[in-house]
Amino acid sequence: IIGNCTTQLFGRVGSPAALDTVQALLAARGGGGGDLGRLVRGEFYITTEGLPRAEKIRTPLCLTHHPRNPPDEEEVVRRAAAQRGQG
Numbered sequence: 606i607i608g609n610c611t612t613q614l615f616g617r618v619g620s621p622a623a624l625d626t627v628q629a630l631l632a633a634r635g636g637g638g639g640d641l642g643r644l645v646r647g648e649f650y651i652t653t654e655g656l657p658r659a660e661k662i663r664t665p666l667c668l669t670h671h672p673r674n675p676p677d678e679e680e681v682v683r684r685a686a687a688q689r690g691q692g
Contacts, residue, residue, distance in 0.1 A: 612653040617644040631659045 635658030
């Protein structure tokens with residue numbers, strides 16, 4: 606499936622075998638990801654069409670992990686507005 610995805614996000618990788626696999630995938634897309642084993646919560650490498658190589662990004666909010674229920678749409682909009690200084 607990974608070979609058919611044009612956009613991929615990679616977070617911290619722990620096992621040596623998985624690290625080798627992800628680094629090979631990133632190398633095939635232009636390189637990057639030398640610190641995959643040391644990424645912190647909210648840090649990812651992204652690859653997609655139009656990027657010459659993987660780029661490291663930091664996300665302030667990840668909807669896939671919350672200590673309580675994920676925020677609803679209104680809460681996401683409120684937080685985004687607050688980050689832009691509109692709230």
